[in-house]
Amino acid sequence: MPHWRTKMLSRRDALTIGLAASGSALLGLKSLHSKGLAPSPLTTPFVEPLPIAAIARPVTAFATQADPTTVNVDGSTAFHVHGPRNVPAGAEYYWVEEREALHSFHPQLPPNPVWGYDGTVPGPTFIARSGTASLVRFVNSLPLANPLNIGAPVTAVHRHSGFQAPEDDGYPLDTFATGQSRDFLYPNVPEEGLQQNEPSTLWYHDHAIDTTAENVYRGLSGFFLNFDARDSLAGEEDTSPLALKLPGRMRTSASGLPIREYDIPIVIQDRKFDQAGFLSYDSFDHNGFLGDKFLANGKIQPFLKVDRRKYRFRFLNGSNARVYELFLGNNKPFDFAIGTDALLLPNPVANLPSFRIASAERVEVVIDFSKYAAGTEIILENRLEQVDGRKPGNLVQPGTPIVKFIVGSNTPPDPSRVPESLRPVFLGPAQLVPLVKVRRKFELVRSEGAWQINNLFFDENRIDARPKLGDPEIWTLSSGGGWVHPMHIHLSEFFILSRNGKPPPVLERGRKDVFRVGAGEGSIDILVRFTGYTGRYVFHCHNIEHEDMRMMAQFEVGP
Numbered sequence: 001m002p003h004w005r006t007k008m009l010s011r012r013d014a015l016t017i018g019l020a021a022s023g024s025a026l027l028g029l030k031s032l033h034s035k036g037l038a039p040s041p042l043t044t045p046f047v048e049p050l051p052i053a054a055i056a057r058p059v060t061a062f063a064t065q066a067d068p069t070t071v072n073v074d075g076s077t078a079f080h081v082h083g084p085r086n087v088p089a090g091a092e093y094y095w096v097e098e099r100e101a102l103h104s105f106h107p108q109l110p111p112n113p114v115w116g117y118d119g120t121v122p123g124p125t126f127i128a129r130s131g132t133a134s135l136v137r138f139v140n141s142l143p144l145a146n147p148l149n150i151g152a153p154v155t156a157v158h159r160h161s162g163f164q165a166p167e168d169d170g171y172p173l174d175t176f177a178t179g180q181s182r183d184f185l186y187p188n189v190p191e192e193g194l195q196q197n198e199p200s201t202l203w204y205h206d207h208a209i210d211t212t213a214e215n216v217y218r219g220l221s222g223f224f225l226n227f228d229a230r231d232s233l234a235g236e237e238d239t240s241p242l243a244l245k246l247p248g249r250m251r252t253s254a255s256g257l258p259i260r261e262y263d264i265p266i267v268i269q270d271r272k273f274d275q276a277g278f279l280s281y282d283s284f285d286h287n288g289f290l291g292d293k294f295l296a297n298g299k300i301q302p303f304l305k306v307d308r309r310k311y312r313f314r315f316l317n318g319s320n321a322r323v324y325e326l327f328l329g330n331n332k333p334f335d336f337a338i339g340t341d342a343l344l345l346p347n348p349v350a351n352l353p354s355f356r357i358a359s360a361e362r363v364e365v366v367i368d369f370s371k372y373a374a375g376t377e378i379i380l381e382n383r384l385e386q387v388d389g390r391k392p393g394n395l396v397q398p399g400t401p402i403v404k405f406i407v408g409s410n411t412p413p414d415p416s417r418v419p420e421s422l423r424p425v426f427l428g429p430a431q432l433v434p435l436v437k438v439r440r441k442f443e444l445v446r447s448e449g450a451w452q453i454n455n456l457f458f459d460e461n462r463i464d465a466r467p468k469l470g471d472p473e474i475w476t477l478s479s480g481g482g483w484v485h486p487m488h489i490h491l492s493e494f495f496i497l498s499r500n501g502k503p504p505p506v507l508e509r510g511r512k513d514v515f516r517v518g519a520g521e522g523s524i525d526i527l528v529r530f531t532g533y534t535g536r537y538v539f540h541c542h543n544i545e546h547e548d549m550r551m552m553a554q555f556e557v558g559p
């Protein structure tokens, strides 16, 4: 039996044990295993620069075959598990291989065998333009041998925030294993009614049933950025009157590769290492696994040398379970927050002292380094304490450093700006709430050492909600027991109407695709509306250990 099969069985077995025996038996097992993890080895902060993932390069168009079709990968025969796709004219084709590679998290640790898209952690950054489709063939070349015993070489790829058909959404059972490949068509057209609200920062990551947490922990995630006429690729250099001219521009590197300057995606993740310096993970920690080393774009506590001018940073919490509250260590505010999750905010939020970010959430900010003298060092730090996967604790000081910005002496021209109006809401609560006919309630509960939605574990054979295409609905979510669950709904960019009967905080007033439920905040009302596609999609907790332990449900959009 291949290793990943035994691993998947162990996940399901754990749940079965929890159902058959008392929950405490499983908890005993869990605590026994958790005790084995000692703190990670010491590492010196700020010894290496912040890596910026390579931009994915389109390849020559390839045939999208009906399944099954054999294709050759590295001389071997691979099996194409789904197709064909109706690829629109002008689409860009990409070919990405999921494979093992050695990765240095820190020079004081040995190179680690990670699993990355194209072998890199994070994976290549896709740059899409609204109106131009992307057809991506993901090829699974992950090894069956797995000495680290983290992850399973069976994968599904979800483009998070993607407005895409069910068969391209990375449904958790649409998996492809080692030696197989699958095509994903991303139309890159905006959601109906949101034509002037194209998405900005998406990401892609593994979503395979039962093993998502370990596969993402092992390295399978990357950014997918989208640009349009307003938030354009030319960015600050765009002379069109439509253009927002946010910080950022395209250049070509010395080696002829496209690079984006002054617009930097940063994924923050926590990891744990054993005494020999290799990634460690506790498969029995179903509360949510926490690491004690902090990565930015795959490096432990790197530094970034910056020019004295404005930068756009796209922060993603790519951690399995940890919630962060990020501050600048000099107690200066972030100059502007400009986006949350996939979309730019209607208006920028100026002088933001800090922001809280749960698993899978994104926050885009602009920091103006021109006001700092050359040589100034500013540390991006997390001040939110968290000792178990259940929920974060209090704000503490000093915080944990994540990235050190070092202000250089360069003061280049800075044509970028942060306009008063970014992405106005044309179709929001004011227009849609009066049309709501359907309300649904979802209660998030702990049960038998695992997690449920409305007292049910995920079951691929059961549809939990049947919304109608285009009809706005109000969903009310609540959580007991002091747990925090960052909930993610596929296909939808929704609005948070209220938290515990009160208006949401300022960073939750744009469209969202993940939101924190729980920690004594009562119930939360959101406005959802599904357009564009009928079919089956999932919604789930994005504490990925919770997701793997069945805190997932599915809806089927019908005509």
Ligand SMILES: [Cu+2]
Pocket (backbone or CB within 6 Å): 451, 484, 485, 486, 541, 542, 543, 546, 547, 551
């Ligand atoms: Cu959860």
